[in-house]
Amino acid sequence: MQDALAVVTVVVVGLLVGVEFAVAVFVNPILDRLPNDGGLAARSDGARVLGRVMPFWYIGSVVLGILWAVVAWGDTGAGLVVAATALLVVSVLMSIALLVPINSRVARWTRDSVPADWRQQVGRWDRFHYVRVGLIVTAFVLLVVGKA
Template sequence: MQNALAVVTVVVVGMMVGVEFAVAVFVNPILDRLPDDSRTAAHSDGARVLGGVMPYWYIGSTVLGAIWAAAAWGGAGAPPATAATALLAVSVAMSVLLLVPINNRAKTWDREGKPADWRQQERRWNRYHYLRVGVLVLAFALYAVALDR
């Protein structure tokens, strides 16, 4: 049972990391090359769509990791699984404190209703997102180490 839980956790977290990595490295740079109105519309739509799904994915991944770490307690895989789960908790905190406030504003932006500093807000969101992706990649790597033990 613990092995199945470990595999499910690695797959769920791995897919989440892949989505967030793709947003950071591929999707946002492509959107940033669009004309301003199209760019704003695309970012706003992405903020609504992913903003509706990702909270459940992040929290679900963290819960799966916590269950795995508890089930593995005392075993060789427990320390990396616990550290990975702690990193996922950090990524949730980063999301709530740093990224969600910008995301909530961005999802309301349109051609007529975007603030004067919208580009700066997008750049700030991207910087925070790159940092969060780094935390997620490290968490995923630790889960892979835990799976191997």
């Protein structure tokens, strides 16, 4: 059971890392280069869509990490799983405190209601997101090493 739980956890967190890394490194920079603020509508739509999905994915990753840590307690690598899960918890807390408030505003924006400082707001979100990506990448690496 522990092996199956470890594989599921690594896959779920790995996919989370892939999506969040792609958003940070490819998607948002591409959207920001679109002419005539074309990326604004895409960011707003992305905030709505991912804002509905990602909470379940993040919380699910934490729950899987906790379950794996409990099942593996005392085994080699369990400390790495605990550390990875702690980083995932930090990423959730960071999301709630820093990213979700900005994301909630972005999700409501239209061309007619966008604030004058919208670029600064999405830039701030991007900077927080880079830190979050660093946390979840580190958690993923710890989980992979903890499985080995």
